[in-house]
Amino acid sequence: MKSSRLLSILLLLQTRGRMTAAELAEELEVSVRTVYRDAEALAAAGVPLYGDAGHSGGYQLLAGYRTRLTGLSTGEAEALFLTGMPGPAAELGLGRALSAAQLKLRAALPAELREQADRMRLRFHLDAPGWYAEHEETPYLAQVADAVWRGRVIEVRYRRWQEPREVDRRLEPYGLVLKAGRWYLVAGAQRPEGAAEPRTYRVDQILSVRETARECRLPEGFELAEHWRRTQEEFHARLRPEEALVRLSPRGAARLTGVQARALAAGGAPDPDLAGWTRAVLPIESHAQAEEQFLALGAEAEVLSPPPLRTRIRNTLEAMSARYGAGDLHP
Known part of the structure; x- marks a missing residue:
């Protein structure tokens, strides 16, 4: 609705300052011509809105003008x-x-x-952590958050999973992320040649922190949400670097979860040989992990390739058949 769009323009200019017609059009998902008409309507209604032409121009509210309207639905x-x-x-x-x-x-x-x-x-109540997850103490979270907010370099002692277990790092903090009840710090480790690429640190593994007087700035073009999304994609790609061609019954397909369920939804196709079954290429972490997973699906799945994985599953099934088919049960 036009009234809602006019209010959105007013609030955008109030919170962000000068914006070009193209920026407003992109934000509101309308044409630039529509923005021009809306700006004229606001000015006619008495809103102190003015626009400057040129490369650095744009629309802006008169200094000090603020609306008390929220426009909340x-x-x-x-x-x-x-x-x-x-x-x-x-x-x-x-x-x-x-x-x-x-x-x-x-x-x-x-x-x-x-x-x-x-x-x-x-x-409604939001409870982000998963079941069976123990609460990790994060005694330095507030200090880390303050450094992120103030843009200050911090010196930390950090516990990691590989040797040496405890290391000292000088970090440029770029942002904090809460994922499944656990806090993560996205930061660049300072080096003589400058800060390294942003890396992820678990805040509950920080053993000590000291804020320095040195300021730090976000890398050019860095956006925390986009960085985190890309990091998650890269993590899942590393976690499941291989693929398997699998036949799945409707029950077997329904039991897939996570990245495999998404792969099935994106690329699964009806199997021409088995009515109701689906043939799909699924990402797998390793042959050992995939063997356990597909054996757990029983007769609801059949691995077609890669051949080494199919052979591995067949050998396991033959060993199980021999064990369960042997004469008397052992006491």
């Missing part, structure tokens, strides 16, 4: 309260700040939206 108000995670906020030392912000937001909402937000808060 019912769903948006509910979503804001749903994103409030008291556990992680408390770990970062922001528990009280989060509670105060929610209280202020609730007080500013109209009665109808306040009722909807309260219902969301009472009926």
Whole structure:
């Protein structure tokens, strides 16, 4: 709707400052011509909006102008309260700040939206960690978060899985990520020639931290969410570097999970020889791991290739058949 789009333009300029028509069009997923018409409508309504032509031009609100409108819909108000995670906020030392912000937001909402937000808060609870996962103490999380926020180089003593187990590192912190209840620091290790490529460090494995007076800046073009997405893709690619061609019954296909289920959904095709079955190329970690996985599917799966994996499974099945087919059972 046009009214919603006009309010979005107003809030974008209020929060981001000067923006070109092309930037606004991309953000709102409309044409540049539509942005021009919307800007004229805002100016006609008395909004102190002005635009400059040229390479460094764009639209901007008059200095000091701010609107008190939030433009929140019912769903948006509910979503804001749903994103409030008291556990992680408390770990970062922001528990009280989060509670105060929610209280202020609730007080500013109209009665109808306040009722909807309260219902969301009472009926939904976010618990990020998985089952059976023990809580890891992160005594230095608040200090690391402060260094990330202030852009300060930190010196840490870090425990890793390989020898030497404990190492000293001087890090340029770029961001913190909460994944499945565990905090990770994305940082570049400082070297004489400059900071290295960003790497990932578990915050619960930091044994000591000291913030220095030296400032650090994000690498040019670095975006934490995009870096993390790419890191996860690379991790899964390394985790399952091989592939297997497999036949799967409907029950066998339904029991696949994770990256294999996604591979089946993306590239599976009906098997021409077996009605109802699917033929798919699935990523596997190793032949040993794949043998255990596909044997667990029993008669609901058949590995067609690679030949060494098929042979390995056949040998295991022959050994099992000989054992279970032998005469009397051992006492």
